[in-house]
Every structure is written in C-alpha cells, then in structure tokens.
Amino acid sequence: MSNEEELLYNNISSSSSSSTSSIHQQIQSSGSTRKKRKLNGQQRDEATIREKHRMLKLNKAYAQLRLVLPVENKCKLSRIETLRTAVHYIKLLNQLLEVDNN
Numbered sequence: 214m215s216n217e218e219e220l221l222y223n224n225i226s227s228s229s230s231s232s233t234s235s236i237h238q239q240i241q242s243s244g245s246t247r248k249k250r251k252l253n254g255q256q257r258d259e260a261t262i263r264e265k266h267r268m269l270k271l272n273k274a275y276a277q278l279r280l281v282l283p284v285e286n287k288c289k290l291s292r293i294e295t296l297r298t299a300v301h302y303i304k305l306l307n308q309l310l311e312v313d314n315n
Contacts, residue, residue: 278299279295282302
C-alpha cells in the first residue's frame with residue numbers, strides 16, 4: 214500500500230461518518246487520479262484493434278477452460294461461473310490427490 218493509499222485508508226477508517234463525496238475529494242486531492250490521454254484517429258483505431266485482439270484471446274481462454282470443466286448442463290457458463298466452477302473443481306481434484314496419498 215502506498216503512502217497516499219495508507220493515508221487515505223486511515224482517514225476513512227478513523228471517521229466512519231465520512232461521506233462519499235468527501236472520499237472522492239480526498240482521492241482527487243491525493244493526486245492519484247490519472248488524466249486520459251487524447252488520442253488521434255489512427256491511435257484510437259490501433260487501440261481498438263488491440264482491445265479486440267485482447268478480448269478474443271480472453272474469450273478463447275474461457276472457452277478452453279469451459280471444455281475441461283465437468284458441468285451437468287451443457288449451457289454456456291458466464292465468466293464468473295466458469296471461474297467459480299474451475300476453483301471448485303481444482304479444490305475437488307486436490308482433495309482426491311490428498312486421499313490418494315494417504
């Protein structure tokens with residue numbers, strides 16, 4: 214945790230009556246907000262293409278993960294359902310390994 218974050222956390226936790234607007238003011242005054250860069254048309258197009266490629270790779274990874282998960286119904290799991298099912302399945306496999314080792 215950075216000094217600014219720690220200071221902000223301490224300020225927030227010490228006064229439970231802090232309003233949301235004062236929290237936003239503290240964050241803005243701490244200088245931790247980033248300004249958006251202005252992109253020209255070509256840069257915007259390139260960024261859009263990069264984002265599309267990133268999303269395609271991410272969707273492909275989720276699809277591959279869904280293929281190895283044992284699911285009863287064959288409907289497509291959402292991303293969060295896929296991750297939760299994967300965590301549960303890994304824990305189950307871990308338990309099987311522990312039983313096998315004993």
